Amino acid sequence: MSRLIPPAMIGIIGGGQLGQMMAISAKKSGYRIAVVDPDENCPCASLADEFICAKYDDEEALNRLAKISDVVTYEFENADADLIRKYGAKVPQGHQALRYSQHRLAEKDFARSLGIPCPNYVSIQSENDLHALEDFPIVLKTCRFGYDGKGQWLILSKADIEKHRISFPNDYIAESFVAFTKEISVVCCRFNDGIAVYEPFENRHAQGILREATHPASVSSEIKTQAIEATQKIVEELDYIGVLAVEYFVTDDGILFNEMAPRPHNSAHGTIEGCDYSQFDLHVAAITGQAMIQPKTRFNSKMINLLGQDVEEAQMKWNRLDKQNVFMHLYGKPEARVNRKMGHITVIARSNEALEEIAKPWRTKE
Structure with a gap:
């Protein structure tokens, strides 16, 4: 990609604290900022030269962001990967990292494919899959939309399963509990x-x-x-x-x-x-x-x-x-x-x- 000289416009999908701190660095270097966020009072709003109040998957809003920006970045991994792919080289982070980070099983499969050691893990798609597990303790995680400890449960034994009331149909990944140092x-x-x-x-x-x-x-x-x-x-x-x-x-x-x-x-x-x-x-x-x-x-x-x-x-x-x-x-x-x-x-x-x-x-x- 060619070098962008200030005052080029950097578009940011997401106006939270990460977008805010990106914007502070960008402004320090002389760049302008455009932001898409559904909250007009988000941390990044006051720093934006252009603010688009819209949901993150609003295609019309993202099209506008891409049009007015010289480059686009995202501050979180729940951006719409299909829309990101559409903008191609304008989003240097690309869409593939998003896809892996949005699905815990795909993410682990990707890491393992590169020879990077992972905890033992298995896909769980039904109650039968869950009750068929033999090795405990495990950490059961939703494959999608988990963050800051949400969407995961420590299950100590087979008898411990019922108290967690895991709902199906849903995609989960069961990982061996890691006694890390x-x-x-x-x-x-x-x-x-x-x-x-x-x-x-x-x-x-x-x-x-x-x-x-x-x-x-x-x-x-x-x-x-x-x-x-x-x-x-x-x-x-x-x-x-x-x-x-x-x-x-x-x-x-x-x-x-x-x-x-x-x-x-x-x-x-x-x-x-x-x-x-x-x-x-x-x-x-x-x-x-x-x-x-x-x-x-x-x-x-x-x-x-x-x-x-x-x-x-x-x-x-x-x-x-x-x-x-x-x-x-x-x-x-x-x-x-x-x-x-x-x-x-x-x-x-x-x-x-x-x-x-x-x-x-x-x-x-x-």
């Missing part, structure tokens, strides 16, 4: 002329929701190499341009693929303060045809998500605690619902040990 993510950005990659992030979840991400992860060089090489293999195979993240379980035997996200990722928000180029800077540079940028880590960082139930306490702390090396980002969402991501705090330091000390008073109740 850590969860990590690798966030990379594929340009036309190479792949930039951050060191892995170490993630901590509660109730399926990411609560903290530490960079760099405290893992062995062998684990880092395995995870980075697997992620590079994925973006190459997809012919993907832009930022893509892959989550892995770390076990005593190595890494296991968990899931991928064809977009900037929550775990890498710490790159805004911790690196010379954030994941959003890289994404904007890649989709506008710039030469590859390999980011450098300036500080170790820890990102702490602020959910709806955390915001009031976090703002009170902000008014009374020492804020040196602490940064708060609030996304401007109008309603602070329980477990809704409303913002994040990033702390920076010269070591992970120092991060822990700075982060202690900023941690949220779980």
Whole structure:
């Protein structure tokens, strides 16, 4: 693709916090922004030069976005893959990564086809399939539309099945429960002329929701190499341009693929303060045809998500605690619902040990 020079227009499908942070990076470089989102008060709306209030699968709205934009990107994996395919090279991320990330079974099959280790898994399409399982515990997941812990159940034994009231007909994937030692993510950005990659992030979840991400992860060089090489293999195979993240379980035997996200990722928000180029800077540079940028880590960082139930306490702390090396980002969402991501705090330091000390008073109740 040819290089797009500011003030070219970048179209964003989705106006949430990821779109907002993409827009901030794009504006910093002189680009204009067009956004499609059904919520006129979405976080990205105030930054948009052109705002189209419409559903994400509104073909007329997306046609208009494509017409007024020089390049189009999406901020989440529930964009309409068929419509994305229609716009071809105008959407450098492409449609194939969307298709895989929208269906957990297809996603695992894809990773396995590349020789990337996965947990044992099997397709579940009926009650008979579910009751035929012999090896427990398992994690049962809907194949589509699951996020932040939704659409999945830990089933400890065959006798445990009934209490979960799994509904059919529906497509599920049953995965062997993984006794992991850590969860990590690798966030990379594929340009036309190479792949930039951050060191892995170490993630901590509660109730399926990411609560903290530490960079760099405290893992062995062998684990880092395995995870980075697997992620590079994925973006190459997809012919993907832009930022893509892959989550892995770390076990005593190595890494296991968990899931991928064809977009900037929550775990890498710490790159805004911790690196010379954030994941959003890289994404904007890649989709506008710039030469590859390999980011450098300036500080170790820890990102702490602020959910709806955390915001009031976090703002009170902000008014009374020492804020040196602490940064708060609030996304401007109008309603602070329980477990809704409303913002994040990033702390920076010269070591992970120092991060822990700075982060202690900023941690949220779980």
